[in-house]
Amino acid sequence: MTVRGHRVVPFAGQIVGVEWSGAGARDAAELAFGGVAADDDRLPDVIFRLGTDDDSPLLTLYCGRICLYRGESIGAGAHLLLQAALDHLVRQCDAGLVIHAAVLGCGDDALLLPGPTGSGKTMLSAWLSLRGLAPLSDEACFLRDAESRLESFARPFCFKGPWAELLGVAAPDHRRVLQDDSVSLVPRDLFGSAPRAAARAPRLIVFPHFAPDASFALDRLSPARAAVRLMETVANARNLPDHGVGRVTDLARRVDTYSLTYGRFDQLAPFAALLESLA
Amino acid sequence: MDRTKTPKQTGGYESADLEGEFMLYHSQLAKALYLNETASLIWKLCDGTRSVGAIEGLLRDAYPDAPDLTRDVDDAFKTLIDHGVLELS
Numbered sequence: 001m002t003v004r005g006h007r008v009v010p011f012a013g014q015i016v017g018v019e020w021s022g023a024g025a026r027d028a029a030e031l032a033f034g035g036v037a038a039d040d041d042r043l044p045d046v047i048f049r050l051g052t053d054d055d056s057p058l059l060t061l062y063c064g065r066i067c068l069y070r071g072e073s074i075g076a077g078a079h080l081l082l083q084a085a086l087d088h089l090v091r092q093c094d095a096g097l098v099i100h101a102a103v104l105g106c107g108d109d110a111l112l113l114p115g116p117t118g119s120g121k122t123m124l125s126a127w128l129s130l131r132g133l134a135p136l137s138d139e140a141c142f143l144r145d146a147e148s149r150l151e152s153f154a155r156p157f158c159f160k161g162p163w164a165e166l167l168g169v170a171a172p173d174h175r176r177v178l179q180d181d182s183v184s185l186v187p188r189d190l191f192g193s194a195p196r197a198a199a200r201a202p203r204l205i206v207f208p209h210f211a212p213d214a215s216f217a218l219d220r221l222s223p224a225r226a227a228v229r230l231m232e233t234v235a236n237a238r239n240l241p242d243h244g245v246g247r248v249t250d251l252a253r254r255v256d257t258y259s260l261t262y263g264r265f266d267q268l269a270p271f272a273a274l275l276e277s278l279a
Numbered sequence: 280m281d282r283t284k285t286p287k288q289t290g291g292y293e294s295a296d297l298e299g300e301f302m303l304y305h306s307q308l309a310k311a312l313y314l315n316e317t318a319s320l321i322w323k324l325c326d327g328t329r330s331v332g333a334i335e336g337l338l339r340d341a342y343p344d345a346p347d348l349t350r351d352v353d354d355a356f357k358t359l360i361d362h363g364v365l366e367l368s
Contacts, residue, residue, distance in 0.1 A: 224300030224313055231304055231311035242293065243306045249295040 002054065009033050009085055010040040011153050012093040012142040012236075016085050017044035022052030024059055028078035031178055031185055032085075035154040046088050048081055063088075075178035078185055082155050086140060089153075094239040096144035097247050101233060103141045103152040105134030105195065106278065109203035110150050112141065112255075114233040120210030122157055126167055127265055129191035131272065136188075136200070140235065145247055149199035157186045166265075204278055205230070205257040206271075214263035218271055223249070226257035280353050282332030284367040286325040292364055294322075303364055312362055318355040325365055331356060 003026050006019040020029040029050055049062045052074075059077040061069040061084075068084055069077045090098045101114035102125035111133065113121045122138040129135040136152035143150055157163075160183050164171045169190075178185040207221075207229050221229065230248045237243040260271055292303045301319040303312040314322055317338075324334045335352045342348060359365040 222300055223297035224295075224302050227295060227297055227302040228311040228313040231302070237306070237309065243304060245293050245295055245302075245304050249297060249302065252297060 005029070007033060007036075008040050008042070008044055009036050009089075010042075011036075011086070011089045011140075011151065012098050013095060013144075014089045014092040015040055015042050015044045016088055017047040018050065018081070018085070019047055020050040022050075022054060024052035024057075024074050025050035025077075028059065028074050028081065028178065031156055031176075031187065032078045032082050033155070035156070035188060037154075045092075048085060050077065050081065073180040075183065075185055076180035078178050079158065079180065079183050082158070082185075086153060086155075090140070090235045091239075093142070093236045096142055096148075097240075097244050097251075098140055098142050098235040099230070099233050100139070100235050101141050102138045103136040103150060103200070104128050105136050105200050106203065106275065108200060109278070110136070110141075110152075110200035111275070112150070112202055112205045113208050114205065114230060115207055115209070116233070118160075120208045122159055123163065123166065123210065124208045124260075126157055126159075126163065126186075126191050127268070128275075129188070130167065130169070132192065133275075134193055134195060135191050136195070143202070143247065143251065145250070147250075149201050151199055154188070156188060157184075157191070159184045159186060202251065202255050204275070205251075205255050207257070207259045209259070209261045210263070211261065212263055214261050216263070216267035216270070217259070217261040218274065219259045221257045221259055223252040223257075226255075227252035229257075229259075280331060280356055281367075282335065283330055285327060285330050286334070286356065286359075286365045286367050287327035288322065288325050289364050289366055312364060314359075315355075317351050318358060321352065321355045322359060322364065325359075327368075331367075 003023050004021050009016050018029050020026045051060045057072045059074055061077050061081055069080045099114055101112045102121040104111045104125055115121050125138050138157050140153040141150045172190050227249050234244045291305050295302045299316045301314040
């Protein structure tokens with residue numbers, strides 16, 4: 001008998017639905033969205049459908065009638081599902097900021113690591129999770145206004161390249177990791193306690209920049225410099241009446257912000273000390 | 280820098296004053312720009328009625344002890360023009 005199921009994925013005031021059919025599709029959907037609180041009773045305006053045939057390795061991913069993926073890689077399908085779902089949620093969000101940032105919990109507070117793809121958000125957030133911070137998202141968060149709490153887009157870590165050896169962790173059970181040629185999807189709970197409902201107050205913002213062999217630098221940014229860097233990470237600026245300028249400047253005024261450059265994890269002791277001083 | 284030219288703010292930028300430094304943001308270009316205090320002051324004064332020389336004079340009156348004001352003004356104008364947030368006429 002074919003396994004079937006569905007769930008909703010709420011984020012940033014929006015909601016999408018995910019349906020699956022087949023064991024492989026279920027595994028992909030569970031890994032992608034297993035950490036998401038699914039207690040929203042609104043009807044989604046978009047439904048993503050994942051399907052696998054138990055007799056065939058083929059996975060399909062549809063959004064409505066549009067085929068987004070057809071292939072044999074469960075990891076590639078799951079990654080595409082995550083990207084497509086987040087793109088839709090962000091596109092619809094016209095109240096509050098969606099920031100392209102990793103988020104880690106530190107008590108009731110949150111550390112934000114904003115930055116573009118390739119800046120090292122995922123690796124740094126995994127490294128910090130191994131040192132006691134709670135992994136909330138490696139990709140995006142939502143802030144209704146500067147006084148409110150952050151909502152994180154809970155998804156597995158998406159590593160684009162080697163990760164286990166660099167982080168000094170044993171290779172995990174391959175059944176819990178989905179992989180394709182370009183990305184490894186790794187459950188957040190492999191790195192630390194990953195709470196589901198995790199709205200936190202933003203306490204510290206750090207823009208990471210990883211470059212092999214780079215010297216360590218940790219510099220505090222003025223509010224204006226912080227605002228400029230933050231504007232570059234707002235994912236839904238086009239949907240907002242002032243393009244998010246007001247909320248970004250409020251955030252830059254309220255939250256201490258740093259720029260971090262590093263080339264190796266063993267350089268990060270001063271950064272770890274900064275985090276400990278906040279605890 | 281030709282002191283007789285009249286600089287004017289290029290349209291389309293939203294500005295935010297953060298403790299004397301400015302962030303400018305152009306929504307259509309999705310471009311954010313940081314201005315230090317000198318550049319922020321100059322940008323505010325570029326309303327299309329004052330020449331570069333007049334703006335430098337106002338800053339010299341406000342900061343008579345500034346050691347490198349001419350160089351700072353030249354650098355700030357160059358930055359603002361290079362980034363397309365000021366136009367000269």
